Amino acid sequence: MEKYAQEKGLRLSKEFYFLDQAISGAQLPRPALDRLRDLAVEGLFDTVLCLSPDRLSRKYAHQWILVEELKRSGVSVIFVNQPPVEDNPQGQLLLGIQGLFAEYERALITECLRRGKLYRIRRGDLVNPVAPYGYRYIPVSEPNGGRWEEHPIEAAVVRHIFREYTEKGGWILPLVAFLNENIACMPPRGKR
Numbered sequence: 430m431e432k433y434a435q436e437k438g439l440r441l442s443k444e445f446y447f448l449d450q451a452i453s454g455a456q457l458p459r460p461a462l463d464r465l466r467d468l469a470v471e472g473l474f475d476t477v478l479c480l481s482p483d484r485l486s487r488k489y490a491h492q493w494i495l496v497e498e499l500k501r502s503g504v505s506v507i508f509v510n511q512p513p514v515e516d517n518p519q520g521q522l523l524l525g526i527q528g529l530f531a532e533y534e535r536a537l538i539t540e541c542l543r544r545g546k547l548y549r550i551r552r553g554d555l556v557n558p559v560a561p562y563g564y565r566y567i568p569v570s571e572p573n574g575g576r577w578e579e580h581p582i583e584a585a586v587v588r589h590i591f592r593e594y595t596e597k598g599g600w601i602l603p604l605v606a607f608l609n610e611n612i613a614c615m616p617p618r619g620k621r
Contacts, residue, residue, distance in 0.1 A: 564577045
């Protein structure tokens, strides 16, 4: 975006960057997007730069809603990695086709990931590479593998937290203080 803005002689203030990281573009309610929509209604800008329609939303219906909503607020949307979308039937058709393809691509990716996880589960392989705290994964390639077992050091910490929380009235702050004082003596994960 910055490169595009510089080429066009635009200055973009960091407060007007609207990035929703680690939130699915298939969702319409997203914190940064909601902020952009609110500020657009207030008339604080007249143009939105977006890398591509699928970065605005991964669902065509949401793309259409957002573009129309911004247009009603007097805000134009420029998609940086494609030619300008003209406000005519052909331009709207192109935008619609791109939106439908983005939605289709997302559905394919989701299905591939689901099938891949299911395949790994059926083989007894590790699906998530990060073990839950208190456990370690025994790989299928090892004797009696393809299962989770308690990690002796971490499991003791989990039991301590549970005991403190349930037996001493459920106070979180003393637990946090205890962990902060004692966590330094524990070796980092993966080195135990």
